[in-house]
Amino acid sequence: MNDGSLSYRPINLGRWIIWGGTLVLFIVLPLIFKQGFARTLLAQMGILIIFALSYNMLLGQTGMLSFGHAVYSGLGAYFAIHTLNLIGAHQVVFPVSLVPLVGAVFGMVFGVVFGYPTTQKSGTPFAMITLGIGELVFACSLMFPGFFGGEGGISGNRTVGGNFLGIKGLNFGPDVQVYYLIAFWCFVSMIAMYAWTQTPLGRIANAVRDNPERVEFIGYNTQRVRWLVLILSSFFAGLAGGLSAINFEIVTAENVSALRSGGVLLAAFIGGMLFFFGPIVGAVVFSFFAIALSDITKAWQLYLGAFFVLLVMYAPGGLSSLILMNLRVMSFGKMKRLRDPYLGVALAGLTLLVGVVLLIELTYHLTLEAGGASTITMFGFPLDAHGRETWTFVIAMLAGGGLAFEYMRRRFKQEWDAIHVEIEDWARENPEQA
Amino acid sequence: MTPELALISALNGISYGLLLFMLASGLTLIFSMMGVLNFAHASFYMLGAYFGYQIAKWIGFWPALVVAPLLAGALGALVERFGLRRVHKWGHVPELLFTFGLSFIIVELVQVIWGRPPVPNDLPPELQGHLFTIYTTTFPISRGFIMLVAVLMMVALWLVLTRTRIGLVIQAALTHPDQVEALGHNVRRVFMLVFGGGCALAGLAGVIGGVVFVTEPSMAAVAGAIIFVVIVVGGMGSLAGAFVASILIGVIQTFGLALDYSLAGILRGIGVEVTPSTFGYAVWKLTIAQVAPVLPFLLLVLILIVRPRGLMGTREG
Numbered sequence: 001m002n003d004g005s006l007s008y009r010p011i012n013l014g015r016w017i018i019w020g021g022t023l024v025l026f027i028v029l030p031l032i033f034k035q036g037f038a039r040t041l042l043a044q045m046g047i048l049i050i051f052a053l054s055y056n057m058l059l060g061q062t063g064m065l066s067f068g069h070a071v072y073s074g075l076g077a078y079f080a081i082h083t084l085n086l087i088g089a090h091q092v093v094f095p096v097s098l099v100p101l102v103g104a105v106f107g108m109v110f111g112v113v114f115g116y117p118t119t120q121k122s123g124t125p126f127a128m129i130t131l132g133i134g135e136l137v138f139a140c141s142l143m144f145p146g147f148f149g150g151e152g153g154i155s156g157n158r159t160v161g162g163n164f165l166g167i168k169g170l171n172f173g174p175d176v177q178v179y180y181l182i183a184f185w186c187f188v189s190m191i192a193m194y195a196w197t198q199t200p201l202g203r204i205a206n207a208v209r210d211n212p213e214r215v216e217f218i219g220y221n222t223q224r225v226r227w228l229v230l231i232l233s234s235f236f237a238g239l240a241g242g243l244s245a246i247n248f249e250i251v252t253a254e255n256v257s258a259l260r261s262g263g264v265l266l267a268a269f270i271g272g273m274l275f276f277f278g279p280i281v282g283a284v285v286f287s288f289f290a291i292a293l294s295d296i297t298k299a300w301q302l303y304l305g306a307f308f309v310l311l312v313m314y315a316p317g318g319l320s321s322l323i324l325m326n327l328r329v330m331s332f333g334k335m336k337r338l339r340d341p342y343l344g345v346a347l348a349g350l351t352l353l354v355g356v357v358l359l360i361e362l363t364y365h366l367t368l369e370a371g372g373a374s375t376i377t378m379f380g381f382p383l384d385a386h387g388r389e390t391w392t393f394v395i396a397m398l399a400g401g402g403l404a405f406e407y408m409r410r411r412f413k414q415e416w417d418a419i420h421v422e423i424e425d426w427a428r429e430n431p432e433q434a
Numbered sequence: 435m436t437p438e439l440a441l442i443s444a445l446n447g448i449s450y451g452l453l454l455f456m457l458a459s460g461l462t463l464i465f466s467m468m469g470v471l472n473f474a475h476a477s478f479y480m481l482g483a484y485f486g487y488q489i490a491k492w493i494g495f496w497p498a499l500v501v502a503p504l505l506a507g508a509l510g511a512l513v514e515r516f517g518l519r520r521v522h523k524w525g526h527v528p529e530l531l532f533t534f535g536l537s538f539i540i541v542e543l544v545q546v547i548w549g550r551p552p553v554p555n556d557l558p559p560e561l562q563g564h565l566f567t568i569y570t571t572t573f574p575i576s577r578g579f580i581m582l583v584a585v586l587m588m589v590a591l592w593l594v595l596t597r598t599r600i601g602l603v604i605q606a607a608l609t610h611p612d613q614v615e616a617l618g619h620n621v622r623r624v625f626m627l628v629f630g631g632g633c634a635l636a637g638l639a640g641v642i643g644g645v646v647f648v649t650e651p652s653m654a655a656v657a658g659a660i661i662f663v664v665i666v667v668g669g670m671g672s673l674a675g676a677f678v679a680s681i682l683i684g685v686i687q688t689f690g691l692a693l694d695y696s697l698a699g700i701l702r703g704i705g706v707e708v709t710p711s712t713f714g715y716a717v718w719k720l721t722i723a724q725v726a727p728v729l730p731f732l733l734l735v736l737i738l739i740v741r742p743r744g745l746m747g748t749r750e751g
Contacts, residue, residue, distance in 0.1 A: 312535055
């Protein structure tokens, strides 16, 4: 870049290493984690990664906050499961491994149809219209039981296609085969969506996000750009929906619900929408919350919501921005100074967290099992939900943890801010190295 | 449709619409003033219902009618002071996301405290029974009470906004917040008051809605989607528009539920043969009553195509 001209090689060594590493990880993971639970988790993570990345095409790349993205994935899933059933009834001949594409194409078709009225607007009105469309489709799902299957949904069978390429035993029945199918589509879509960010449309989408007025002035139709992005995004959302139809072998109205739309928004935001890999991190974390934590506690959505709100308040860039900021501190060799503040925040935060978790779980226990057993086991200790000692302990943890956390947080913030000011100053003085 | 059914549906529709307006007015005020679409607005409606239920159990319904909205309002003010204000500097999308996350938390907290099934939130004895009889159908006192409270609230809101000092400051801050701040008014505190006030109005609607309808954790999601439709159809930021749209949607939904016509019936009426084997029979056979839940959202899409700034809105987007 020193000669003043831009050099750009899209396929370079760094990318070979990153994408190659991802591919190896995708292949190796189910070999390391052999339990059924871990493989279910991995399969759902793969689906959610595609869905969250497609959502981030809207929110992160184009600045469109959608509350109805599940419409495209859910409708895609319905078409995929109907295709599966048609294959089973021998009415069409189509390989099961390509059924996700059916979901994707129909997701895209609905992207064209619903996208036109919704993308007329941007910002808050867009968000509300997507919410309205989402409710519309959800309400329709109960009106047309023939297509949507009413309350019970539509179920299918993923092994109907017989053996893949004639290989014996490879009929997508076992979990691990479905995982590899999902991993394949996940990897392909990741590359496709990343490549999309580098295309002219991807770049102009960023411009529409940052300064729509100026984009209009250089001669682009921002509404057209938003529409195109929505169509592409709904393609990948439909692909994710098609994969979930194959994975679960059932599609219910919940697939198009506002809950699902909210979930993908949470996943993408938790990971961070400023970087391409953010939603991938978010999808992994969200799956842990939704699958691992939901096994342990019924209040998992409360923890997820609280985690989300804390991120919005203190780290609007999501987990990926936190990771990158810490890496920056590390690369400047200043991490040593943060060690003690980090330790303090972690200890105080843990105390507070234990207090909050105990408070929530004990209250929930009292509400749900009023009149039932009053003893529950928390963190390995039996606790009496009616006992005076229990509540004294909880209140002590809350008060002590709260005070200590606030003190430690301020100390940490002081040091953190100081370090970043130093880094900024250094970058200003040495612009050629920064 | 008999005149009896039409009259009773109209009355029910108007009372439902007025309840919607109690919700939508606060949302519109908050939106037009702070630019924040409060996603958690319907959650405060639900909180009002649950607070009302709990307080009514302790000290009776009538004190609860006053205390519960005040509690919801105070909670709203705290949310603005310690949550929204912090997020404000990052722009409107994080603000919207903050209230979205908040709606998540509130519904979960309600389930932690009061459980998942509906709570037995009964009408107080004074509101049981019926007000008058039209032909043979009775009109319950509770519905009339909704209308009364909503109209009183409207008058009070109008008086506060146009006849008091704080109301004038609020109106000025709607369009020129910087100017108002330069004149020495504490605009941030006004924001907090408006947010708290809007939540208190939602809470008031919740106390009444809770006893007349069902008090359950899903009431926030149901009401939330509808009031968003109301403020878009009415025109973002227009109180008068919100009023018209509330009544319109209330009436449409109530009438929709009462009408048992379908396209198939109409086609048969004009002599077109429609049987289960006709193409698209699933659509033809739907009655208006079955379509009723979708009507508000269809209206939303229609309005956006025909008149994007809403019925009485002055600005687009």
